[in-house]
Amino acid sequence: MREAITIGGRQVQPGRREIIDLPMARLYTHTEMMMPVHVAHGRREGPRLFISGALHGDEIIGVEIIRRLLKLKALQRLRGTLIAIPVVNAFGFINRTRYLPDRRDLNRSFPGSSKGSLSSRLARLFMDEIVAHCTHGIDLHSGSNFRSNLPQIRACLDDPETRRLATAFGAPVIIDARLRDGSLREAVMEKGLPMLLYESGEALRFNEVAVKTGLRGILAVMREIGMLGGQPRRKPQAEPLVAQGTTWVRAPKSGITIFRCELGSRVNKGEVLGVIGDPFGNNEEQVRAPLTGVVIGRLNLPLVHAGDALFNIASFDRPHTGDLTMEALASHLGSEDFEAEETL
Numbered sequence: 001m002r003e004a005i006t007i008g009g010r011q012v013q014p015g016r017r018e019i020i021d022l023p024m025a026r027l028y029t030h031t032e033m034m035m036p037v038h039v040a041h042g043r044r045e046g047p048r049l050f051i052s053g054a055l056h057g058d059e060i061i062g063v064e065i066i067r068r069l070l071k072l073k074a075l076q077r078l079r080g081t082l083i084a085i086p087v088v089n090a091f092g093f094i095n096r097t098r099y100l101p102d103r104r105d106l107n108r109s110f111p112g113s114s115k116g117s118l119s120s121r122l123a124r125l126f127m128d129e130i131v132a133h134c135t136h137g138i139d140l141h142s143g144s145n146f147r148s149n150l151p152q153i154r155a156c157l158d159d160p161e162t163r164r165l166a167t168a169f170g171a172p173v174i175i176d177a178r179l180r181d182g183s184l185r186e187a188v189m190e191k192g193l194p195m196l197l198y199e200s201g202e203a204l205r206f207n208e209v210a211v212k213t214g215l216r217g218i219l220a221v222m223r224e225i226g227m228l229g230g231q232p233r234r235k236p237q238a239e240p241l242v243a244q245g246t247t248w249v250r251a252p253k254s255g256i257t258i259f260r261c262e263l264g265s266r267v268n269k270g271e272v273l274g275v276i277g278d279p280f281g282n283n284e285e286q287v288r289a290p291l292t293g294v295v296i297g298r299l300n301l302p303l304v305h306a307g308d309a310l311f312n313i314a315s316f317d318r319p320h321t322g323d324l325t326m327e328a329l330a331s332h333l334g335s336e337d338f339e340a341e342e343t344l
Contacts (some may be wrong), residue, residue, distance in 0.1 A: 005041050005048075005081055007129055015043040017075075022129055024090065024122055033091065035122075037130070038070055038084040046080025047225045050130050051218060053085065053140045055107050055184060057092015057099070058203040062140025065214040074219070080227045083130055089122070096204060098144055108180070110187035127187060136165070136225060137188050137195040138218060142210070143202045146301035147309070150264050150294070150324060151200040151213040154185075157242070162194040167240060168224040169196060169217035172264075172324045173296055173314060175243045196221070202300065209326045212333045241324075243314035246296065251276060251304040253285055261311070263298045264325035273311050276304065291315055294324055 004011040012018045018041075021034035051069070053062020066086040069075075075082065087093045091100050100106055104119035112123025131137065143149040154177035155166040166174050177197070179186040188195045198217060200210035222228045251257070255276040261267055267289045277284035287310060297312030304310065 002045050005133060007039060012039045012041045014041055016041055022125060025118060035090060040075055040078055040082040042078035042080050044079045046227050047136055048081040048134045049136045050083040050134045051138045052088050054087040054089055054093050057089040057097050059142040061142040061201045061210055063087060064206055064211050065140055068215050069218060074228050078227060107184055108182035110182055110184050131188055135193060137193060139184055139197045140214060141199045143297060147297055147299050148202040148263050149199045150296040151210055152296055154197040154199060156189060165194055165221050165224060166196055168220050170220050171213060171217055171240060173243060174240045209330050241316050244317050246312055246314045247291060248309045249311040251306055251308045251310055254305045257302045257304050261295055262325050263295055265295050265323050267295060268292050
């Protein structure tokens, strides 16, 4: 029998599932804020995986992915330990904002300090009570500021284990993304733990394709590292495309944008992506693709200022002729296939 795991001063015995509330801070009304943590401690030894959502309080896609994950019957046969944190930034989640009350970005505050700012203290709490117990991590995000992201994995692909898990996840695009100072991914990687960052959808919105892709990806990773048995019953998908790089196309002028391409569309260099004009219909200017690739991020708000990021285009080292639009991805996520996988 393996040993119990202790988080926040509470023990979870093998074969048990518990919800632990980690105290974060009190509001000035004296109300105490908590970080709810779901711990599933398997009877058998295995990896210890954390899955975190709403690190940015308005990026709620991870909340729904984790909610569905915790309902699956497959967790009854879990090897190792799953630590799921649907809402890391409860302050931002309640207020529907990206930031904490101190206006800091939690994902630029790691590894944090127990004597620092509110964001720094929360980051330190997460490192001490969550990351310290884990061998792997997956952080769930979405687009911000009225932008939507194509389902994608961002990871350090020079690490063989991280690359293996990124491929196993099965998102249509993998980006070899540099580490950002103060990010959770940087702090976790510095401890030598492989970690994936999943991006999909838009802030304050649920998207069924984004949710299903994220859920299936998590299950695939858990099988890959031996936390779950069996093979997923899923339709064959093309091997994920590994991006050589990504480029933001910015608005050349202020005005109203008419978008000419969808998220996931393949675009050629010089192709018209959209048109910007003023409210009177004069002085229109075309926005063209500076390179050939796939649109992995797109602004949804048509009102723009000069310099605003409109399209994020990923380039690839091998030819890609088809679209990866959300409609195309939905064809790989048939409801009958998904229901069958839920029973595993």
